[in-house]
Amino acid sequence: MKNLMDKIVLPSDRFEMRLSGSGGQGMVLAAVIFSEAVGFGSSKNVAQTQSYGPEARGGASKSDVVVSPSEIFYPKAIKLDLLLAMTQEALDSYYSALKDHGILIIDDVLVTHVPTDDYYGLPFTRLAREECGHIMVANVIALAAIAEITGLVGREALEQAVLARAPRGTEDKNKKAIEVGIREAAKLKAKRKKK
């Protein structure tokens, strides 16, 4: 059968996302938190993997999360339903892995060249600094935005997962980050609906 590849339909019950940025932006931690939130809020299965090695120290860093109601065979992403790119380099590296009409979310201050008009852009790092008092929580704002846009995890489950991992003394900053992420993503969603 010479046309097998044309007949392959990717599994529709798998949701595959990749959180990417540069080393230090907390992409792996964000993927772990998101995976735990899925566990707190549903009976779905989750597989979380990461690329690990020299590129985790600066350079592009990424972590994949696969969510599915059925058994997850292949643990890494095959073709992305969602890509979060916190840097230009991350977007350049992984954009081609995104499905047609997949969800693209970017930090629109740090990412300037986007090869499509169909994306959600939020200034995660700036919002973290200006509204939450620390850029450290930019990844949590992004997670909240993903939760709001995809509906994969509820606010309560996300808050539970974030606070379980947050260092003591940063609870308020993290709660604020979730609030900001959900608020800003909801605004974007409303804008897109009008279009």
Next chain:
Amino acid sequence: MPTPKRKLLQGNIACVQGALYAGMRFFAGYPITPSTELAEGSSRELPKIGGRFIQMEDEIASIAAVIGASVSGLKSMTATSGPGYSLMVELIGYAYITETPCVIVNVQRGGPSTGLPTKVSQSDTMQARWGTHGDYTAIAVAPSTVADTVTETIRAFNLAERFRTPVTVLLDEVIGHSRELITLPEPGEVKIYNRVKPTVPPEQFVPFVMTPNGVSPMASYGEGYRYNVTGLTHDTMGFSTNRADEIFPKLDKLRNKIMNYTDEITKIRVEMMDDAEIAFIAYGSVARASLQAATLARQAGVKVGVIQLYTIWPFPDKEIQQLTERCKAVIVGELNMGQIVTEIRRILPRELPIHTMQRYDGDILTPMQLLEKLQEVL
């Protein structure tokens, strides 16, 4: 609805949890990527339950400590990656000949030598069988998910105790570092096997006595049973021998105690094989890519199935032969230059085409790569 007992666990930590469930009370090791979380997890958990963790000066000392602890009666484990396993092989041979139960976890990375510390590989598959010199029969198991890692580690301890032999758990970097939501087994849910202890008084104790199943009851040092433990080929009292009538039985015992009981050891997963014309044969993380590829190909109308090996050694000859009887071809995916495929060539008929898909650049085989190979074969 959420299942409250589910936890997001990393593969390496799941291995520690499986070991604790099986009764591990001693871990000695030397940290090495990608196995380090096993040492970290053991160092955190063992002191809480009265167990011991020791970070040794190197891998040779680690396996030595593990063997010593086991002879003293503790279920013992070490974890490493290829370079460390290479250092351990001499004393793993000592564990074979002294018939000392222990579990060695190898979270595989690319080699040879220091190779690719953070990259996945399955290139130590043959080393798990033939790593140390001499004639012996090895047992090795290969999990493919985080949940599997718990059950296979428990099984590794059970097999070690049941057969008085070292058992290797072949993990790989992808499974070791993946996180998945799993539910750990409740106490009592999985059967735990403990080594058979002597029932005779110390003065009548024959440490390597021949028994019908080939496994001698094992006394712990410090319990009053005095006996000799040596790497020299020994008689039933544990003292070295050069007599043919003692050498043959000792070496036969090492083999037969395992090979006469392969039904207790072999474990495979069989999916979609009933009417399969083509079989993917795989283990570890490649089994997951194979299951994914086969599921997708089935939806496209291709009669393809998967045989996943949980037990790698002893090799499941009979099962694979039977399952592939009606197949027109098999595809063997591996993260090496062709190791397990040599076993498959050994056991399958010459007429049956055996295709390979090998990747050794430090990344895992993808379902798409396996499907492209399948397209070629069809």
